[in-house]
Amino acid sequence: MRKIRTVVLCVIVLVELAVAGKIKADFDKDADFSSYRRYAWGNNLEASSGAGKLTVLGAIEQEMEKRGFQKTDVEHADIIIRYQVATDTDLNLNASVDPTYAAVGGIPVNGATVWYSGLGAVSTARYLKKGTLAIDVFDVRQHKLVWSVSATDTIHENTTKAIKQVSKVVSEMFERYPAKVQN
Numbered sequence: 184m185r186k187i188r189t190v191v192l193c194v195i196v197l198v199e200l201a202v203a204g205k206i207k208a209d210f211d212k213d214a215d216f217s218s219y220r221r222y223a224w225g226n227n228l229e230a231s232s233g234a235g236k237l238t239v240l241g242a243i244e245q246e247m248e249k250r251g252f253q254k255t256d257v258e259h260a261d262i263i264i265r266y267q268v269a270t271d272t273d274l275n276l277n278a279s280v281d282p283t284y285a286a287v288g289g290i291p292v293n294g295a296t297v298w299y300s301g302l303g304a305v306s307t308a309r310y311l312k313k314g315t316l317a318i319d320v321f322d323v324r325q326h327k328l329v330w331s332v333s334a335t336d337t338i339h340e341n342t343t344k345a346i347k348q349v350s351k352v353v354s355e356m357f358e359r360y361p362a363k364v365q366n
Contacts, residue, residue, distance in 0.1 A: 206352075208332040208359035214322060216329070216362035222247055223257040225265035225321065238346050239266060242353035243318065250362065262329070263321045269313055314338065316349075318356060332356045 210216075224240075243266065244254065257263065317333040334352045339345045 205336055206332065206334045206356055206359065208330070208356070210331070210361045211322075211327065211329040214325075214329040214361075216360075219261040219322075219362070220251070221253045221255045221260050222262045222264050222320075223255055223260035225263040225319075227266050227268075235268065235349075238349045239268060239316065239353070242350045245350070246353055246357040246360075250357070250360065257323075260323055263323060265319045265321070267315075267317045267319075269315045316352065316356075318353075330360065332359055 243264065247254070247264070312335055314337055315333055315335045317331070319328055320330040321327065322329045334356050336348070336352060339348050
């Protein structure tokens, strides 16, 4: 009986390690995640299908709601969320403007003028392998990335199973969010 328990425990640990290996997260240790209450969407590099887009958006919004966040417009947001999906290519490099919108009316950073946002590099680039979902969270006031998480998996071909799979993966990704769930 003891051997069976040991084997079952080892299998559980190995399964958890396999799942953890698919998800990578990093965050700014100096960011005050407890001060963030409102979020807005940035420019996403979305899934090629409308159903895929709605599935990812819905899963992220559900996780944000669980954590006590309120969705708002960019002008009133504490953070901006942007996601990227690589579904049909092996390489996905995305360059996009500053997600805090400093260049077009967001809160200006030091050195900003009417003609220059004050940010030397306002774009981001990321290598994404096929089957990867990446979520980035940017602090609007500080104009910087504060949390980034990515997950790589093969999506199930059955639509119903794929929706459940994406929701589960996004939930596992948000388990790595630095702040606790608000009750």
